[in-house]
Amino acid sequence: MGATVLSTTRNPARTDWLCERGVDHPIVDTGHIADTVRTVVPDGVDSALELVGMATLRDTLDSVRRHGTGCFAGALGGKWTVKDFSPFGYIPFGVRLTTYGGGADDLPAEVFAKQLDAISQGRLTAIIGGVYHGLDQVRQAQANLEAGDAPGKHVVILD
Missing domain, CATH: 3.40.50.720 (NAD(P)-binding Rossmann-like Domain)
Structure with missing residues (x-):
């Protein structure tokens, strides 16, 4: 840009x-x-x-x-x-x-679409610091986030 x-x-x-x-x-x-x-x-x-x-x-x-x-x-x-x-x-x-x-919902649809296109084309990469499965791992996700050892988004998936 x-x-x-x-x-x-x-x-x-x-x-x-x-x-x-x-x-x-x-x-x-x-x-x-x-x-x-x-x-x-x-x-x-x-x-x-x-x-x-x-x-x-x-x-x-x-x-x-x-x-x-x-x-x-x-x-x-x-x-x-x-x-x-x-x-x-x-x-x-x-x-x-x-x-x-x-x-x-504050993000205009065309801006969101542009970001999705950039991700699908490999021009933009979401940085994932960790993936956790289930609410029982929320505490660990928060601890890892606060420790700062794995930068990026920490994602909790509700299986």
Whole structure:
């Protein structure tokens, strides 16, 4: 699609893995990524997807260019709020902040069809971290997901 993709990982051993999956610039997240992002893209990125949560949102927003957009879409870190939040002191001037928490029905049918075509033609690969059978394996699936040893989607199949 022509995008330059930056992605973060807390595990330095995963940078090659990210590159193998199409990431142009893997960045090891040591707790502060904005300066590193701006060495790659000096004016900041056009857009950033924040999945870890409020603990890292401010740093992510500092990585976004003026008139760019940061999207808060998850809180894997478990923190959903910022105490005494003030948009004037938190969101960099000129950066847009939005959220996404929708479902599959928010995706236009033609976009979904394009993704399915890409998968069937081998241009897009879904990364599966593990497949589990039955509700009795949900606990193991969650433990493996949290351990971070097998990146990708963890799928529970109800037999």
